Amino acid sequence: MLSLDTVWFQVAGTLCNIACTHCFISCSPTNHAHEMMTFEEIVPHLEEAKRLGVREYYFTGGEPFMNRDMLRILDATLLQGPATVLTNGMLLRRETCSALRELIDRSEYSLDLRVSLDGFDGETNDAIRGVGVWDRVMGGLANLAEAGINPVITVTTAADSVDTADGRARFLEVIRSFGFDKPRLKVLSLFRIGAEEIRTHGYEPQERLTTEMLEGADMSVLQCSTSRMITAKGVYVCPILIDSEAAKMGDTIGETLRPFPLAYGACHTCWVDGVTCRT
Numbered sequence: 482m483l484s485l486d487t488v489w490f491q492v493a494g495t496l497c498n499i500a501c502t503h504c505f506i507s508c509s510p511t512n513h514a515h516e517m518m519t520f521e522e523i524v525p526h527l528e529e530a531k532r533l534g535v536r537e538y539y540f541t542g543g544e545p546f547m548n549r550d551m552l553r554i555l556d557a558t559l560l561q562g563p564a565t566v567l568t569n570g571m572l573l574r575r576e577t578c579s580a581l582r583e584l585i586d587r588s589e590y591s592l593d594l595r596v597s598l599d600g601f602d603g604e605t606n607d608a609i610r611g612v613g614v615w616d617r618v619m620g621g622l623a624n625l626a627e628a629g630i631n632p633v634i635t636v637t638t639a640a641d642s643v644d645t646a647d648g649r650a651r652f653l654e655v656i657r658s659f660g661f662d663k664p665r666l667k668v669l670s671l672f673r674i675g676a677e678e679i680r681t682h683g684y685e686p687q688e689r690l691t692t693e694m695l696e697g698a699d700m701s702v703l704q705c706s707t708s709r710m711i712t713a714k715g716v717y718v719c720p721i722l723i724d725s726e727a728a729k730m731g732d733t734i735g736e737t738l739r740p741f742p743l744a745y746g747a748c749h750t751c752w753v754d755g756v757t758c759r760t
């Protein structure tokens with residue numbers, strides 16, 4: 482590890498209200514591999530993160546807004562740094578969006594929302610995310626727009642043609658249709674683990690980082706060089722490997738500030754595609 486500047490919370494565990502066919506940790510309404518984190522569980526980690534000089538906080542799951550403590554957790558986090566929530570956008574009700582607006586207005590730090598789409602219409606999106614998801618997310622985006630919150634739309638490369646200029650333009654058009662005049666779009670690579678391993682295929686044995694690849698390399702491009710992931714079961718190396726018990730590095734952040742062997746297929750994707758889950 483080079484220097485810690487970011488902490489992630491698996492705030493909803495592996496529980497999600499949907500079950501996307503590409504989810505690299507196979508989240509679903511019934512996956513209890515990692516349980517939700519309570520406000521009381523989060524607070525000591527926030528305090529430790531502050532002592533260690535962490536500058537940025539991310540919240541993910543599963544679906545963070547399934548966690549009843551989410552707004553309270555954000556309120557506490559925004560006293561010490563900027564926060565980003567990764568959400569599927571289905572639970573962004575009007576009252577939730579106005580509560581988020583209030584948090585934004587009273588914090589000196591920024592609060593960002595990241596909303597996932599995997600298609601530019603109901604048919605393409607719901608083929609990956611499930612029937613009826615598109616309509617719910619469109620409702621959530623409308624509520625965010627009404628509250629004056631411009632989210633980052635994240636799209637994985639499972640989405641048809643998002644890596645082409647035309648595909649990108651179609652996503653930008655969807656975002657602009659809500660009146661967001663400065664559309665924000667982030668395209669993410671897929672990790673071929675979890676449900677994605679079944680949807681497509683896993684990693685070949687040769688898809689691993691080698692000593693030669695890393696010789697003289699700038700390790701700061703890997704998010705495990707500057708961040709850690711906190712779950713209800715302990716602190717893991719990164720948001721990607723929480724299904725690997727070997728990736729649990731300790732119970733406190735302080736115990737995990739050491740190098741981690743980059744021996745996984747997902748590490749190859751991070752390196753080759755330059756992936757970071759940060760915004």
Ligand code: SF4
Pocket residue numbers: 497498499500501503504505507508509542543544568569597
């Ligand atoms: S990709 Fe996100 S929204 Fe889809 S199942 Fe996984 S956690 Fe839930």
Ligand code: SF4
Pocket residue numbers: 703704705706718719720721722741743745747748749751752
């Ligand atoms: S998957 Fe590997 S390279 Fe990527 S952040 Fe995690 S430990 Fe680092």
